[in-house]
Amino acid sequence: MKRRDFLASSLGLAASALLPACDDRGASRMPQAPEAATGPDGARRLPWQNWSGYQHCLPAGRVAPASLDELVDVVRKAPGPIRPVGAGHSFSPLVPTDGTIVSLRNFEGLLARDATAMTATLGAGTRLGNLGEPLATAGQALFNMPDVDQQALAGAMATATHGTGQKLGAMHAYLTALTLVTPRGEVIECSRERRREVFDAARVSLGALGVVTQVTLRNAPTHVLKRRVWLEPVDTLLERFDELAARHYSFEMYLIPFCSRAVGITIDPTTDPPRPRGAEQDNDAVMDMKRVRDWTAWWPALRRRLMDAATEDFEPEEAVDVWYRMFPSNRAVRFNEMEYHLPREALLPTVRKVLELVESRHPEIFFPIEVRVVKGDDAWLSPFAGHETSGSIAVHHYHREDPLPYFAGVEPLYHPLGGRPHWGKMHTLAAGELAALYPRWRDFRRVRRELDPQGRMLSPYLKGLLGA
Amino acid sequence: MLLCASLALLAACGQESAQPAAAAIADPADPALARLYAQTCKACHADPGTGAPTAGDRAAWAPRLAQGMPALIEHTVRGFKGMPPLGACMDCSEKEFEALIRYMAGEPGQRR
Numbered sequence: 001m002k003r004r005d006f007l008a009s010s011l012g013l014a015a016s017a018l019l020p021a022c023d024d025r026g027a028s029r030m031p032q033a034p035e036a037a038t039g040p041d042g043a044r045r046l047p048w049q050n051w052s053g054y055q056h057c058l059p060a061g062r063v064a065p066a067s068l069d070e071l072v073d074v075v076r077k078a079p080g081p082i083r084p085v086g087a088g089h090s091f092s093p094l095v096p097t098d099g100t101i102v103s104l105r106n107f108e109g110l111l112a113r114d115a116t117a118m119t120a121t122l123g124a125g126t127r128l129g130n131l132g133e134p135l136a137t138a139g140q141a142l143f144n145m146p147d148v149d150q151q152a153l154a155g156a157m158a159t160a161t162h163g164t165g166q167k168l169g170a171m172h173a174y175l176t177a178l179t180l181v182t183p184r185g186e187v188i189e190c191s192r193e194r195r196r197e198v199f200d201a202a203r204v205s206l207g208a209l210g211v212v213t214q215v216t217l218r219n220a221p222t223h224v225l226k227r228r229v230w231l232e233p234v235d236t237l238l239e240r241f242d243e244l245a246a247r248h249y250s251f252e253m254y255l256i257p258f259c260s261r262a263v264g265i266t267i268d269p270t271t272d273p274p275r276p277r278g279a280e281q282d283n284d285a286v287m288d289m290k291r292v293r294d295w296t297a298w299w300p301a302l303r304r305r306l307m308d309a310a311t312e313d314f315e316p317e318e319a320v321d322v323w324y325r326m327f328p329s330n331r332a333v334r335f336n337e338m339e340y341h342l343p344r345e346a347l348l349p350t351v352r353k354v355l356e357l358v359e360s361r362h363p364e365i366f367f368p369i370e371v372r373v374v375k376g377d378d379a380w381l382s383p384f385a386g387h388e389t390s391g392s393i394a395v396h397h398y399h400r401e402d403p404l405p406y407f408a409g410v411e412p413l414y415h416p417l418g419g420r421p422h423w424g425k426m427h428t429l430a431a432g433e434l435a436a437l438y439p440r441w442r443d444f445r446r447v448r449r450e451l452d453p454q455g456r457m458l459s460p461y462l463k464g465l466l467g468a
Numbered sequence: 469m470l471l472c473a474s475l476a477l478l479a480a481c482g483q484e485s486a487q488p489a490a491a492a493i494a495d496p497a498d499p500a501l502a503r504l505y506a507q508t509c510k511a512c513h514a515d516p517g518t519g520a521p522t523a524g525d526r527a528a529w530a531p532r533l534a535q536g537m538p539a540l541i542e543h544t545v546r547g548f549k550g551m552p553p554l555g556a557c558m559d560c561s562e563k564e565f566e567a568l569i570r571y572m573a574g575e576p577g578q579r580r
Contacts, residue, residue: 047546280518330518332520333550
């Protein structure tokens with residue numbers, strides 16, 4: 001029997017048997033955004049939701065100031081709490097407010113560059129996906145980028161968003177200066193040399209200090225990168241993880257639940273001729289993994305056999321292109337996510353535990369587990385602060401299904417290790433627990449009080465974390 | 469995660485992505501709408517590889533328009549399949565959503 005025929009007949013058998021059709025995997029428990037309401041002006045007030053749809057609110061106002069003066073006016077006078085929003089790509093409740101959501105979409109683009117210092121000043125509302133071309137045209141490149149490029153710069157900085165690479169910091173690690181509009185209407189320009197405490201607090205701020213309008217980044221000369229993707233047995237990739245992370249400019253690993261192979265991705269500078277990546281296939285692959293889950297969740301051995309067979313002939317892929325086309329991938333299948341940053345030495349033992357947990361207790365999971373490394377920095381609320389290198393584990397859950405049972409199972413693995421959650425991703429840590437993880441927590445709260453004594457930036461969630 | 473080539477043996481590609489359809493379209497005539505489109509919709513609706521119906525691809529938009537504008541706006545506000553809530557435009561009004569949809573659907577008068 002040919003492999004394709006075997007797979008088709010296996011799946012047909014599975015599909016015709018019982019199958020968990022009655023299990024909605026918590027879909028009925030998922031949060032629902034409120035209905036639109038009619039505002040005082042007669043127009044409909046529309047609900048806001050984050051990218052995954054999990055976080056939501058019905059704000060009194062959604063505004064996009066067109067100028068700095070307009071923004072100052074909004075943060076001083078608009079109904080609070082004031083919450084800045086970029087792309088809404090955070091999974092934690094940083095944005096929801098009954099007050100005013102402030103979009104930064106009019107604060108965008110390349111504003112200035114310094115070819116000698118190799119720095120660039122960008123509007124803080126610039127989407128990562130829109131900064132590659134102008135930066136490259138200006139002869140510059142970001143040192144690193146996250147796995148997706150939909151986020152706005154300000155949101156990426158505020159949440160310590162990162163890519164992967166043992167010698168590469170998170171996005172905010174390359175900040176040299178930023179401009180912050182406080183709720184009192186001050187416009188503060190800060191850097192390591194100017195208003196240093198504000199700079200140390202504002203690099204990773206959860207959007208709690210005011211609204212960041214522009215950022216200056218230290219960059220690299222624009223360059224070409226080679227991206228290589230391959231599959232190999234889980235055990236050997238785990239054994240080689242440290243060596244690959246040390247040897248390559250950028251390295252990450254995806255563990256595929258119920259599959260004996262894992263994915264490795266390296267990115268390195270190259271002088272090879274261009275060879276574009278081609279059409280994105282990851283989204284289709286994820287939905288196919290979901291389909292296999294749906295059909296075989298009742299029979300894990302069959303699931304593994306099918307996944308192993310399906311990944312048996314994967315040919316390594318190589319692409320060569322300008323830097324901003326090599327880091328991010330299109331993620332059209334929406335999900336919720338939890339990610340923790342751990343001491344580097346704890347990374348691989350914990351990854352093994354997470355995979356074991358998924359395969360023993362969470363057959364509902366089909367999204368791969370993402371494993372990355374990030375160089376440390378010194379921003380006060382950086383989850384990488386104090387680490388030479390952090391190890392990061394990200395787990396994802398399909399956006400239409402309840403992520404909490406899975407995340408509640410995984411999260412306790414991180415606590416004994418002093419794991420710090422990604423600020424933009426789901427976690428359950430409260431103020432006291434976070435204070436114990438961040439040596440400069442009290443300093444951050446003090447600077448926040450100084451900049452926003454009335455707490456206009458504090459939503460109920462942020463008040464719980466950072467309030468009195 | 470590039471497993472589709474192998475996993476495609478198992479089933480047709482995912483419902484949350486669609487077959488690409490190439491189309492070219494001029495920018496919106498209204499500069500404000502053009503800016504809004506460039507800041508929000510364009511990232512997905514100008515890239516056939518994302519699975520989103522491509523701006524200007526009338527054939528792809530026709531069945532969607534047939535659902536009626538209220539349904540399309542509701543999908544936009546709440547998110548639909550791969551499209552995020554509010555179409556990633558955090559401050560857009562319903563009128564702006566409608567203008568963006570009509571432009572992407574290739575309706576006359578919306579293009580430059």
